[in-house]
Structure formats: C-alpha cells, structure tokens
Amino acid sequence: MKLCGFRISNYHNKVRLALLEKGIPHEEDPSCFPSQDAAYLARSPMGRVPFLETPHGVICESQVICEYLEEAYPDNPLYPRDPFARAKVRELIQVFELNVELVARRTYPAAFMGAPLSDEAKAAIKADLAKGVRAFLQLAKFDPFLAGAEFTLADCAAAMHFPLIAAGTQRVFGADIFADVPQVAAYVERIVQRPHVARVLADSREAFAQLMASRRG
Numbered sequence: 001m002k003l004c005g006f007r008i009s010n011y012h013n014k015v016r017l018a019l020l021e022k023g024i025p026h027e028e029d030p031s032c033f034p035s036q037d038a039a040y041l042a043r044s045p046m047g048r049v050p051f052l053e054t055p056h057g058v059i060c061e062s063q064v065i066c067e068y069l070e071e072a073y074p075d076n077p078l079y080p081r082d083p084f085a086r087a088k089v090r091e092l093i094q095v096f097e098l099n100v101e102l103v104a105r106r107t108y109p110a111a112f113m114g115a116p117l118s119d120e121a122k123a124a125i126k127a128d129l130a131k132g133v134r135a136f137l138q139l140a141k142f143d144p145f146l147a148g149a150e151f152t153l154a155d156c157a158a159a160m161h162f163p164l165i166a167a168g169t170q171r172v173f174g175a176d177i178f179a180d181v182p183q184v185a186a187y188v189e190r191i192v193q194r195p196h197v198a199r200v201l202a203d204s205r206e207a208f209a210q211l212m213a214s215r216r217g
C-alpha cells in the first residue's frame, strides 16, 4: 500500500493521518505533484493528489480512499458502529469539504502563489463561505471531537483542513474565516495534542518551508 501525494496537501495529509491513526502499514511517495501528463492521469484521472496504490489497483479521492481503508482494515475504527451515527460523520465531512474547504480553496492561488483575485471574486467567495461555515457549525459538535465523543474521520479531515483555511482566508481577507468562532480555536488546540495529528502537521509545515526555500533559491 503506497500513499502518493505531497505533504503540503491537506487531502494527502487527511489520508496519511487516517493510515497512522488506524495503524495500517504503508509506504509514502511524497514526490507526486498534480499533473496533466498522460502517465500521471492514468493513475489519477483528474491529475490530483492524493491517490493510493493498493495490491488491487489505484484509488483516488481522499474520502473514497478513507472509506476503503475503513472497510479493508476494520481495526481501530474511525467511524462509529451505529449506521445513523456513521452517516452523521459522513455528512459533516461532506458539508465541510464541499461548502467550506472547496470554497476557501478559491483563495489559495492568491494567498500562496500571488495570483490575482478580483474584488468581485473575493466577495463571491466570502458570501459562499458564510453559507458553508453556518451549515458546518450547525452540524459540528466539538464535544470534544468534531462529531462528538469519538475521534473519527471527520477529525482526520478537519484537523488537516483548518490550518490551510485559516492561512488562506487570513491572507486574502485579513482575518481567518473562523476567527470569531472560539470552539474552532479550542478544538485546534486540543486536536494537536494527538501525536499523529502533531506529526502530520509538523511534516506539512516542514514540506511547505522546503518548497518556499527552493523557490527562493
């Protein structure tokens, strides 16, 4: 089993964290970067990271990969047993990723690569984010984990997405979109106490610093 991607990617890190939390032996190829080359597209049809090489073939899409891991490796579960509770965790992940992370993602080229972003585009992102954040906060429990009493895949996703969303929106709007939500700051402080979360985030920061240094050089 090989996780292919790069450690700056929050979606790569979400899967890496799930692998570590579940204790699944794996290799990592942290040198795969998004590409539209035919050879890369054969492994990752949208040319994105992450993808997982398994003995049976390749799987892309972080959530699908995590669902596969959960089914193929039932030990150390990252979903509750009860079907309704499982659905609520999936709902939380999907609402967060589709309506918050994917919307905040529209700030990343401007925030991290100096790309232009018009005032109209900024206003549209802000309006879409307001809807997504409201929906997400309606569902999130923070008690103490995102979906309630147990650490779940929702935490694997959120623990990796929050820092990037914070950095992107801070740089583009001058304030983290969650700045006025104290439950989020408290949650982030709490979740980094978990050794695997701390390790994956530290590796991500190191990879980001290396990328910046290589660009300067």
Ligand SMILES: N[C@@H](CCC(=O)N[C@@H](CS)C(=O)NCC(=O)O)C(=O)O
Pocket (backbone or CB within 6 Å): 008, 009, 010, 011, 012, 034, 046, 047, 048, 049, 050, 060, 061, 062, 063
């Ligand atoms: N829905 C995908 C999103 C993955 C994604 O957006 N990956 C980014 C890096 S964090 C990427 O490869 N971007 C390049 C592109 O979209 O062409 C997943 O969950 O795996």
